[in-house]
Amino acid sequence: MAVIPCLKVSQNHAHTYRQYLLTKGVLDRRYCAVKHADGTVTLPVHASAVTQLDMVALKDCVAQESICELVHIKTPPLSKKAKVKSVHQKILETVHAILISKGETWSDDLERDIPSRWQCHGDLVLFGEGCFTKAVWKEIGSELWRSVAMTMGVKRLAQIEKISQDGFRTPVVTMLLGESSYVTHIDNHIRYEFDVTKCMFSSGNITEKLRIASFDCSDETVVDLYAGIGYFTLPYLVHAKATHVHACEWNPDAVKALQRNLEINGVSDRCTVHSGDNRMLPLSDAADRVNLGLIPSSEDGWPVACRLLKRSTGGILHIHQNITTPLNLQPAEHSIAESSTVNECFLRNQGDKQVWADWASNTAKNISTLLLDITGDRWKTNIKHIEHVKTYAPHINHVVLDLECKPLR
Numbered sequence: 001m002a003v004i005p006c007l008k009v010s011q012n013h014a015h016t017y018r019q020y021l022l023t024k025g026v027l028d029r030r031y032c033a034v035k036h037a038d039g040t041v042t043l044p045v046h047a048s049a050v051t052q053l054d055m056v057a058l059k060d061c062v063a064q065e066s067i068c069e070l071v072h073i074k075t076p077p078l079s080k081k082a083k084v085k086s087v088h089q090k091i092l093e094t095v096h097a098i099l100i101s102k103g104e105t106w107s108d109d110l111e112r113d114i115p116s117r118w119q120c121h122g123d124l125v126l127f128g129e130g131c132f133t134k135a136v137w138k139e140i141g142s143e144l145w146r147s148v149a150m151t152m153g154v155k156r157l158a159q160i161e162k163i164s165q166d167g168f169r170t171p172v173v174t175m176l177l178g179e180s181s182y183v184t185h186i187d188n189h190i191r192y193e194f195d196v197t198k199c200m201f202s203s204g205n206i207t208e209k210l211r212i213a214s215f216d217c218s219d220e221t222v223v224d225l226y227a228g229i230g231y232f233t234l235p236y237l238v239h240a241k242a243t244h245v246h247a248c249e250w251n252p253d254a255v256k257a258l259q260r261n262l263e264i265n266g267v268s269d270r271c272t273v274h275s276g277d278n279r280m281l282p283l284s285d286a287a288d289r290v291n292l293g294l295i296p297s298s299e300d301g302w303p304v305a306c307r308l309l310k311r312s313t314g315g316i317l318h319i320h321q322n323i324t325t326p327l328n329l330q331p332a333e334h335s336i337a338e339s340s341t342v343n344e345c346f347l348r349n350q351g352d353k354q355v356w357a358d359w360a361s362n363t364a365k366n367i368s369t370l371l372l373d374i375t376g377d378r379w380k381t382n383i384k385h386i387e388h389v390k391t392y393a394p395h396i397n398h399v400v401l402d403l404e405c406k407p408l409r
């Protein structure tokens with residue numbers, strides 16, 4: 001039986017140890033961390049790094065009260081990253097073989113054109129922009145797409161050309177293999193059905209979706225100002241147990257999918273769908289919580305959200321924003337590319353975090369002013385949390401500000 005070295009640590013310290021091992025280059029990211037019934041987690045480490053590990057120093061540095069032992073366990077499952085890497089390798093081999101059989105020449109340029117990331121919706125794989133761009137792929141056509149689909153274990157393939165800046169954020173999608181573009185996507189026990197050519201599904205927001213699922217919104221009325229097909233609306237209803245959600249959406253295709261998704265998840269009786277521009281929403285003084293899930297900015301929705309908060313008790317706003325860190329706060333290009341030392345990563349994070357904190361504090365002030373203008377009363381705003389959702393480029397980050405707003409009486 002194959003075994004690998006792992007660091008066995010207490011579950012409540014696992015995240016901190018993981019971060020530490022990661023920055024030291026010791027964590028073996030090919031494998032998953034494994035949770036054990038005794039409250040410990042085993043973190044895979046590179047065999048070559050084992051001799052450098054000083055358990056006493058490690059504990060001192062990370063968490064003195066934690067368990068911290070070197071163990072050898074049966075090889076854990078491959079991590080998601082490693083699985084994607086191995087599928088990428090298989091696609092490369094498949095495509096390479098087909099190309100050579102056609103008498104074409106393989107090149108680095110073609111290799112770079114093979115996707116290394118994609119979205120999987122049931123039996124359909126959706127590739128992004130910037131891959132399969134060369135004319136040769138279209139010339140080979142269906143034979144190529146059938147082989148790629150078989151390699152990936154799916155039946156249909158599609159590709160996003162771009163997300164239109166049309167306000168609906170409609171994806172421009174081409175079907176490469178298969179007729180129907182209607183998909184079923186299941187995650188965290190929620191079923192989403194939609195047409196990939198008509199509605200977007202923000203797979204990259206998974207951490208935010210899971211965070212919402214962990215909220216306790218029983219006894220709360222929530223308004224989702226940018227509901228789409230129910231990406232956040234459904235976790236509010238299914239997992240966070242919101243008493244009622246008002247879901248606003250102006251793309252008729254997304255509204256149709258949203259209504260269907262509420263039905264199939266059995267929660268339509270607790271949701272009112274408002275079809276149209278949320279700025280015209282005929283509702284005020286009604287919400288304990290407002291979700292503003294629009295990027296690059298949800299600023300257009302701030303006055304609506306302020307009008308919606310309950311006047312007597314206030315509530316929480318979840319404000320999404322893409323924040324760009326100014327160039328003078330970013331490390332030089334070469335240091336990002338190498339990401340060589342812990343200090344460079346640390347400095348970059350600190351620079352980004354300061355910019356997020358400044359944005360949050362300005363936003364809190366602007367929201368206080370809006371609340372005063374709209375309600376005629378003074379309010380106190382409190383930055384409860386800033387959540388990092390994803391990084392677009394080394395300097396552009398999608399964050400969510402949780403802002404508590406209370407009327408001052």
Ligand SMILES: C[S@@+](CC[C@H](N)C(=O)[O-])C[C@H]1O[C@@H](n2cnc3c(N)ncnc32)[C@H](O)[C@@H]1O
Pocket residue numbers: 167168169200201202205225226227228229231232248249250251254276277278279293294295
């Ligand atoms: C980026 S999507 C986000 C949907 C969902 N929150 C997600 O993460 O998948 C934004 C959605 O808001 C809708 N939208 C944008 N502006 C709107 C407005 N003023 N009123 C109603 N819906 C709007 C778009 O049609 C789109 O479906």
